[in-house]
């Protein structure tokens with residue numbers, strides 16, 4: 248389910264069935280010009296992944312609003328990310344996943360409340376290209392497989 | 399240098415034009431809507447889309463995908479549709495919506511070893527027999543919707559999916 252009125256009303260009526268939350272973690276840094284294009288692309292790409300996962304698992308997974316952060320200080324973000332997760336846990340959610348292309352989170356893994364899932368991304372390309380589409384499809388089937396293993 | 403003074407009359411004039419303009423816009427809006435509305439409507443309801451060559455359809459359900467254009471008040475977008483398609487015992491083509499009628503996950507054919515002849519929903523274990531009818535005692539309370547279909551020159555076309563209501 249997505250973060251929109253229609254899906255959230257569905258969620259409210261069927262809370263006991265929706266036990267999994269995904270928070271997309273998306274980095275950006277508007278002060279460093281050369282990275283912008285790549286960051287924007289990756290944010291779009293992660294959005295695509297989320298949409299695909301939503302399609303498969305609409306009835307059990309809720310997509311949280313995206314968590315954007317400035318790239319240079321991940322440590323500082325941890326308490327805030329954790330507080331998002333804790334708030335969501337009050338619903339309650341049993342499985343909390345943090346999805347990101349940013350591999351630097353891996354090192355901070357243990358301090359995070361949610362389960363960090365690092366996805367291999369793409370630096371560049373076109374979202375419409377058949378290459379990207381098959382990449383996303385292929386990855387999605389692996390991610391859904393992974394989520395199911397937690398259920 | 400004096401600042402431009404707005405006289406009482408001018409002021410009234412301005413405001414009245416404003417109000418009038420507003421009213422005119424209010425009247426016009428519906429008319430404009432009428433004029434452009436046909437464009438806003440989703441493409442003709444009965445539209446059929448080519449999905450797969452009939453020769454590729456087997457007795458075992460396979461999932462096929464196609465795209466349709468969808469338009470709401472703000473966006474026009476391509477939406478991906480998919481169906482489980484097979485030929486049944488009476489040689490009829492059956493095309494089922496893969497969307498679980500419980501809460502909307504995508505169901506799989508034969509993905510659960512215990513129920514090899516059923517559609518299975520990974521989310522809460524919903525099940526459907528091959529004809530798409532929900533198995534009582536599992537979460538879904540209605541059968542999988544069926545797509546309208548037609549065959550033309552060895553091509554299967556699918557239209558809308560219809561709820562079959564009720565169920566078991």
Ligand code: FES
Pocket residue numbers: 264306307498499500501502503519520521522523524525537538
């Ligand atoms: S969404 Fe299919 S069983 Fe709940």
